[in-house]
Amino acid sequence: MTSPSIFQPLSSDWIIRGGFDSKSPKRFQQFSMRSVTNKLSGFSLSKSDAACTFRVLSSLQINPNVPQTTESESALILIRHGESMWNEKNLFTGCVDVPLTEKGVEEAIEAGKRISNLPLDIIYTSALIRAQMTAMLALTQHRCLKVPIIVHSETEQARRWSQVYSEGTKKQSIPVVKAWQLNERMYGELQGLNKQETAEQYGKEQVHSWRRSYYVRPPNGESLEMCLGRAVTFFKEHIEPQLLIGRHVMVVAHANSLRSIIMYLDKLTSQEVINLELSTGVPMLYIYKEKNFIRRGSPLGSSEAGVYAYTESLAMYRQKLDGDIQ
Numbered sequence: 175m176t177s178p179s180i181f182q183p184l185s186s187d188w189i190i191r192g193g194f195d196s197k198s199p200k201r202f203q204q205f206s207m208r209s210v211t212n213k214l215s216g217f218s219l220s221k222s223d224a225a226c227t228f229r230v231l232s233s234l235q236i237n238p239n240v241p242q243t244t245e246s247e248s249a250l251i252l253i254r255h256g257e258s259m260w261n262e263k264n265l266f267t268g269c270v271d272v273p274l275t276e277k278g279v280e281e282a283i284e285a286g287k288r289i290s291n292l293p294l295d296i297i298y299t300s301a302l303i304r305a306q307m308t309a310m311l312a313l314t315q316h317r318c319l320k321v322p323i324i325v326h327s328e329t330e331q332a333r334r335w336s337q338v339y340s341e342g343t344k345k346q347s348i349p350v351v352k353a354w355q356l357n358e359r360m361y362g363e364l365q366g367l368n369k370q371e372t373a374e375q376y377g378k379e380q381v382h383s384w385r386r387s388y389y390v391r392p393p394n395g396e397s398l399e400m401c402l403g404r405a406v407t408f409f410k411e412h413i414e415p416q417l418l419i420g421r422h423v424m425v426v427a428h429a430n431s432l433r434s435i436i437m438y439l440d441k442l443t444s445q446e447v448i449n450l451e452l453s454t455g456v457p458m459l460y461i462y463k464e465k466n467f468i469r470r471g472s473p474l475g476s477s478e479a480g481v482y483a484y485t486e487s488l489a490m491y492r493q494k495l496d497g498d499i500q
């Protein structure tokens with residue numbers, strides 16, 4: 175029996191996002207993502223990785239029942255993972271793979287409540303456990319009641335062995351795609367050091383520039399520019415095509431991989447991104463329409479109505495959920 179690994183998307187669409195005080199968008203600096211990516215010797219996408227990713231995403235994307243239109247409106251949710259055990263200890267974490275604290279678990283559940291009425295077809299997370307825990311915990315709160323299933327594409331065998339053979343079950347599932355390109359910025363020789371102690375040793379300004387500037391690299395680590403080279407390239411090549419065909423996407427990642435993606439979405443300059451701070455576990459919403467990203471609402475509002483400015487299609491999705499439940 176053959177069964178292509180295709181997950182059915184929801185048919186509705188919707189909106190939102192918010193989160194920080196960005197200034198009015200200015201022209202985004204033009205530069206070649208590829209040239210930046212190529213500079214990252216330790217972070218280049220191998221041919222076999224690329225082939226596997228392509229196969230998995232192809233199987234997720236190709237569904238003859240999905241109307242492929244460029245006019246649809248789709249939602250993009252971005253969430254920084256909940257508090258990790260090294261956030262709690264104030265340690266530079268970067269690509270070290272540490273889990274959530276209890277508070278981080280609560281933040282993930284709270285984030286899930288905030289997005290529980292928003293349609294969702296596919297989830298992307300980094301390869302790090304704190305982002306994956308956040309995604310899974312958030313999904314426990316979603317009113318669609320679908321099961322998030324991690325896509326295994328490491329090898330052909332992993333792909334075959336994780337196939338689902340029921341179309342009905344696939345319809346009740348949401349694929350979760352892991353991508354190392356969404357990992358936190360690699361913090362080099364700062365990883366494991368205490369942030370406060372490092373500021374005392376090297377000076378506040380130096381540490382601020384390692385943490386927030388666009389071009390400056392922490393010792394033997396990635397600058398935000400380098401992080402953007404991989405994260406935004408992945409976003410453009412894999413996530414944007416999903417949005418383009420009307421899929422609703424959630425990305426669960428990290429402070430700096432998300433800062434770089436937001437820099438791209440909001441057309442922030444290298445100066446503006448310095449002031450961009452992201453809290454743990456706070457969902458941000460964008461609407462993707464006619465190839466533009468529109469930031470919606472503020473996740474910091476006290477009530478859901480204050481949080482999300484519903485579009486017509488989002489309101490319809492919500493009504494449908496309410497109808498299904500009554």
Ligand SMILES: O=C(O)[C@H](O)COP(=O)(O)O
Nearest residue numbers: 265266267268358385429
């Ligand atoms: O990697 C880390 O230490 C944090 O997740 C993000 O750190 P930052 O606030 O220094 O960017």
